[in-house]
Amino acid sequence: MAREMMYGDAIAAAITEEMQRDPNVIFYGQNMGMTERDPMLKKFGKDRVRLAPISETAEIGIGIGAAMTGLRPIVELWMSEFMLVAMNQVINEAPRLRYMSGGQVSVPLVLKAGFGFCAGWAGQHSNCIYHTMMGIPGLRVALPSTPADAKGLMAASIRDHNPVIYLHHYMLTLDKGEVPEGEYVIPFGVADVKRPGTDVTIVATAWMVKKSLVAAERLAQEGISAEVVDPRTLTPLDVKTIVDSVKKTGRLVLVDQAPRHSSAAAIIAGEVAEYGFEYLRAPVKMVTALDTSVPYSEPMENYILPNEDKIIQAVRSVLVNQAVEV
Amino acid sequence: MQRKKELGKDRLVWIYTQMVRIREFEEAVKRAFIEHPGAIRGHSHLGDGAEASIVGALSTRNDTDLVMPSYRCHGYPIVVGTPLRKMMAEIFGRKDGLCKGFGGSMHLADPAHHFPGTSGIIGQSIAHATGAALSAQVKKAGQVVYCFFGDGASKQGAFFESVNMAAVWKLPIIYVLENNQYQAYTHFSLEDANAVAGDPLSKKAEAFSIPGVTVDGTDPLAVRAAVGEAADRARAGKGPSLIESKFYRLSAHGNVITVPPLPTQFPEHEAVAVYGNKAEFEEWKAKDPVRQFRSRLVKDGTLTAAGAKGIEEAARAEVADAVQFALASPFPAPEEAVNYVYA
Numbered sequence: 001m002a003r004e005m006m007y008g009d010a011i012a013a014a015i016t017e018e019m020q021r022d023p024n025v026i027f028y029g030q031n032m033g034m035t036e037r038d039p040m041l042k043k044f045g046k047d048r049v050r051l052a053p054i055s056e057t058a059e060i061g062i063g064i065g066a067a068m069t070g071l072r073p074i075v076e077l078w079m080s081e082f083m084l085v086a087m088n089q090v091i092n093e094a095p096r097l098r099y100m101s102g103g104q105v106s107v108p109l110v111l112k113a114g115f116g117f118c119a120g121w122a123g124q125h126s127n128c129i130y131h132t133m134m135g136i137p138g139l140r141v142a143l144p145s146t147p148a149d150a151k152g153l154m155a156a157s158i159r160d161h162n163p164v165i166y167l168h169h170y171m172l173t174l175d176k177g178e179v180p181e182g183e184y185v186i187p188f189g190v191a192d193v194k195r196p197g198t199d200v201t202i203v204a205t206a207w208m209v210k211k212s213l214v215a216a217e218r219l220a221q222e223g224i225s226a227e228v229v230d231p232r233t234l235t236p237l238d239v240k241t242i243v244d245s246v247k248k249t250g251r252l253v254l255v256d257q258a259p260r261h262s263s264a265a266a267i268i269a270g271e272v273a274e275y276g277f278e279y280l281r282a283p284v285k286m287v288t289a290l291d292t293s294v295p296y297s298e299p300m301e302n303y304i305l306p307n308e309d310k311i312i313q314a315v316r317s318v319l320v321n322q323a324v325e326v
Numbered sequence: 327m328q329r330k331k332e333l334g335k336d337r338l339v340w341i342y343t344q345m346v347r348i349r350e351f352e353e354a355v356k357r358a359f360i361e362h363p364g365a366i367r368g369h370s371h372l373g374d375g376a377e378a379s380i381v382g383a384l385s386t387r388n389d390t391d392l393v394m395p396s397y398r399c400h401g402y403p404i405v406v407g408t409p410l411r412k413m414m415a416e417i418f419g420r421k422d423g424l425c426k427g428f429g430g431s432m433h434l435a436d437p438a439h440h441f442p443g444t445s446g447i448i449g450q451s452i453a454h455a456t457g458a459a460l461s462a463q464v465k466k467a468g469q470v471v472y473c474f475f476g477d478g479a480s481k482q483g484a485f486f487e488s489v490n491m492a493a494v495w496k497l498p499i500i501y502v503l504e505n506n507q508y509q510a511y512t513h514f515s516l517e518d519a520n521a522v523a524g525d526p527l528s529k530k531a532e533a534f535s536i537p538g539v540t541v542d543g544t545d546p547l548a549v550r551a552a553v554g555e556a557a558d559r560a561r562a563g564k565g566p567s568l569i570e571s572k573f574y575r576l577s578a579h580g581n582v583i584t585v586p587p588l589p590t591q592f593p594e595h596e597a598v599a600v601y602g603n604k605a606e607f608e609e610w611k612a613k614d615p616v617r618q619f620r621s622r623l624v625k626d627g628t629l630t631a632a633g634a635k636g637i638e639e640a641a642r643a644e645v646a647d648a649v650q651f652a653l654a655s656p657f658p659a660p661e662e663a664v665n666y667v668y669a
Contacts, residue, residue, distance in 0.1 A: 026464060047464050053494065058487030061453020062460055068442045069392065069461035088447055093454070101435035101443050102425035103666035137667045161669035 001181045002148075008173040010147040011112075014154035015074060017183070019044055022072065025158055028052050029059065029076025029112075056086035060111065064094050064163070067109040072158060080115035080129050080167055094163035095138025109163045110154075116207055116257050117170035118294065118301055126294040126301075128258035133165050134234040134267065140164040140188055141234040145209035147177035149232055152186030159185065169206040189236030193245070197227035200315050201245040203268055204230060204255035208306060212255050215311035226315060234264050242268060243276040250281035251318040255306055260288040282318040287311050333547070338628050341385055341546050342619055343637050345377035348401040349616050350641040351410060352577070354649055355400070355417060355431070359581055359591035362653065365418050369583065370431035372592075373401040375576035376504060378615035381405055382549030383472060383502055383571070386557045390440060390467070394455035395474035397432035397446040402474065408436045414648035420655035427658040428666060449475060449482025452501070456488040459499035459566075470560045471499040472553075478509025480527060481517060489566060493534040496565035500556040503527055503568060504543065506575035511596050528570035536566050543573030544615040574610035 005013065019025045019040075028050035033041040041049045052059045056077065063073040077083055083090050090111065098106050117126050134141045140162055144150040150168060157164040194209055195216050204212040209230045216226040229245050231238055246252050252272055254265035265286045272284060290304040352372040358365055373380065380401040384393065387406075395402045403413060408424065416423030417431045424434055435443035442458060445451040455473035462469035479485055480503050492499050505527055507514055515521045520529045531538020537559070541552045549571050556567035577592055578599070584590040593599055597607040623629040629637075 026460075050495070053487075053490060055487035055491060057450075057484050058453050058456065058491050061450060061484060061488065062457035062491060065394075065442075065454030065457020066460045066464075067457070068437075068454065069458040071461050071464060073457075088450055089453065092447060093445055093450055097435075097443050097445075097454075098669060099666045100425060100429040100433040101437075101666075102423070102428040103669075104425065104435050104437050105443055106669035108669070140668075 002178040003181060004176050005147050005179040006173070007144075007147045007150050007168070007175045007177070010151040010179045011154050011168055013179070014151040015158070016040070016043070018155055018158040019048065022158075024070060025072045025074065026050070026066070027074045027076065030054055030078065032076055056082050057089055060086045060089040061093065063109045063111070064089060064097065064107055067107045067163070068097065068105045072108045072110075074110040074112055074158065077111055077113040079117070079125055080113040081124055081127055083111065083113060084129065090133065090165070091136050091139075095136050098162070099138060106161045107163045108161045110157045110166050111163065112166045112168070114170045114173075115167045118305060119171070120296055120298065120301070121294070122296040123293040128256070128263075128289075130165070130167055130234055131258055131262040131264055131267070134237070134264060138162065139235060142166045142188065143205045143232065143234060144168060145172065145194070145206050145230050145232070147175065147179045148184070149186060149192070151179050152184045153232065155183070155185045156188055160188065167206070171207045172210065175210070186232065188233045189238050191229055191231045191238035191241035193227060193241070194230050195226065195228040197225040197249065199225045199249055200227070200251040200253060200318060201242070201249045202226050202228045202253045202255060202311065202315070203242055203265070204228060205234070205264060206257070208255040208257055211306065211308050212311055215308040215315070218308065219312060219315055224315060224319065231268070237268070237271070239271045239275060243272060243279070246272055246276040247279045250279055252280065252284045253287060253311065253314045253318060254284065255287045255311055257289055257306060259291045260286060261291070263288045285314040285318050287314045335628050337385070338623060339637070341381050342623055342629065342634070343641070344381040344405045345546065345616050345619060346638055346641045347410070347644065348377045348380065348404050349374055350638075350645040351400060351404055351413070351648070354414070354645045356577060356592050358649065363589050365653070366431065366581070367419060368430055368432070369580045370417065371398040371580045372577040373398055375506060375574050375610075375615065376401055376543070378546040378619060379502070379504055379543035379549050379571040379573055380474070382546030383474070383500075383553040385546065385550050386554040387472060388470070391469050392455075392458050392462070392471045393441045394451060394458060394471060395444060396448070396451055396476060396479060397444050398476065399432070399434050399444045403434055403436050403439060403441050406436075406439045406441055408439050408441065410644055410648035411651040414652040415655045418652040418655070419657065420652055421658045422651070422655040426662070449479035449484040451475070452479060452482070453484045453488045456492050456497060456499060459492060459497035460495065462498050463495070468561065469498065470557050472502065473499055474502045474504055476509065477503065477505040477507065477514045477518065477527060478512075480530060481509070489534050489536070489568065492566040493536050496563060498560040498563070499566045500553060500560055501566060501568045502553065503570045505570050505572045508575055508579065508596050510579045511600055513601065526570055528568055531568040536568060538568040538570070540570040540572060543571035544613050544618060546615070546619060573615065574613070576611065576614070
């Protein structure tokens with residue numbers, strides 16, 4: 001059974017269902033559970049649903065300590081950049097403690113944050129910082145692009161025994177889609193082919209999946225068959241599904257909302273260069289944000305971001321040598 | 327004061343015994359830099375001088391209470407029952423180490439003995455300890471968390487944020503601010519606002535409207551009295567307390583930071599090496615908490631001189647055995663390094 005739900009509601013549904021299933025799951029953050037009218041507070045009580053002060057280092061560090069000692073905290077951080085305030089806890093504490101203890105402790109912690117808010121939030125609230133986390137051994141990074149994935153990946157994040165950075169995209173919050181009801185867990189490290197195709201592989205994450213699907217539809221009208229692959233989790237990264245797709249299409253366009261050198265696209269391009277080079281019939285093309293901060297004013301914001309036109313142009317550029325092939 | 331009366335002879339002897347075990351362990355680690363050059367890598371931080379504070383505090387602990395110190399972490403697991411062999415083997419980077427050679431001196435962990443682990447980044451584990459107190463509260467486990475950190479750490483944002491949250495949530499935690507007077511190489515009077523104003527560091531508690539006291543950290547019974555009160559308060563659901571336990575670190579911050587192949591060992595204490603203040607160092611050395619407590623117990627008849635000597639010899643033998651065990655333990659297989667990244 002599935003029903004239509006918004007992306008944001010699908011995340012909330014997963015949190016509610018997991019909290020019902022496991023009494024060790026707790027949920028806290030700033031500006032939540034403030035009054036007795038709060039529905040989560042009503043359902044789970046003030047021990048498990050808490051309001052935290054504006055103290056990211058303590059919020060995340062406390063989550064780590066609680067996770068080390070038997071709870072499964074979900075920390076609501078609202079915006080991914082707020083994690084930057086507490087980067088030591090995110091990068092140098094949460095993922096290190098298990099390893100340094102020789103496997104004696106684990107840190108089953110979910111850091112939930114929205115990202116990529118390109119609606120006039122300017123330089124400090126619109127960024128894509130997953131590149132910084134995806135290379136840290138011990139961390140997992142999930143980036144859902146649909147309501148169903150939002151639910152399934154949140155459930156998986158809560159059940160995982162490791163610290164998970166769960167990044168939901170602000171621009172997808174109101175998007176609707178079919179979401180399975182009841183228990184629905186998407187395993188980490190399994191990419192999803194959002195649209196099958198034969199001429200070119202487009203790998204995209206989160207909001208860029210939506211844009212890539214629109215681009216693929218327009219390309220289909222030109223007779224170009226694009227396969228859109230969404231890794232869904234950056235750590236672990238399903239390199240195999242991506243390389244298998246490239247094996248079939250021979251061409252790869254990577255779409256990423258982050259600036260070029262802090263993109264997941266750059267990492268994926270490296271993997272394909274090593275494991276899929278023999279299948280490539282054209283150079284890999286990356287469609288990323290320009291190397292700027294995000295500007296406030298709308299025309300400039302649009303200018304620096306990847307969009308459908310840029311994706312289509314990139315696809316055409318990797319297909320241009322198709323005619324001259326023997 | 328009442329706690330002092332409760333103490334029978336056995337408990338007093340237990341306190342002295344744990345203090346001696348810590349001192350002997352730390353001295354053996356220090357000697358290892360000379361006797362077994364290269365056996366200990368990286369940075370080791372010793373707790374000699376802290377014995378009265380550590381044992382006095384932990385003497386109030388119930389069996390399941392959690393102990394969460396900083397990277398200067400050797401003393402605490404010794405008190406809660408971690409085998410010295412496994413500790414020393416870890417410090418020597420061996421397979422039989424507490425953390426199988428993954429952590430070393432700064433990252434000892436023994437969750438089976440209620441010692442979940444440490445952070446090497448100053449002040450950060452204060453937040454982890456506070457999280458452990460959150461677990462205790464949510465699970466209604468009746469546990470109290472004993473959180474230890476240095477005077478330097480009390481200048482970290484993690485300290486202020488964590489104590490605020492613990493006070494708001496009334497978490498069962500005791501913050502023991504071990505003022506050993508030096509933040510790495512810097513004397514606390516040069517960097518602490520309370521100290522600059524001539525106030526004790528426990529004044530920080532006022533900012534969070536929680537109890538804050540300063541105690542003589544060279545006297546295990548004084549520490550025990552203050553921490554015991556804080557433990558009672560935490561267990562009663564009244565929230566955190568801050569205790570400044572003031573003593574003097576008797577060794578340098580850590581072994582000298584050298585680049586291989588240059589050998590490393592413990593330098594002179596910062597008071598002498600950096601500040602040229604030999605008088606200060608000698609003054610505090612004369613107040614050595616282990617020797618001080620020994621004299622007291624012998625004087626009041628709790629221990630005979632022979633009894634005290636027996637405790638010291640037993641500790642020395644236990645530590646020597648730990649060093650031999652560590653030296654005999656094999657190194658981990660290199661490929662073990664890929665384990666424990668994910669659970």
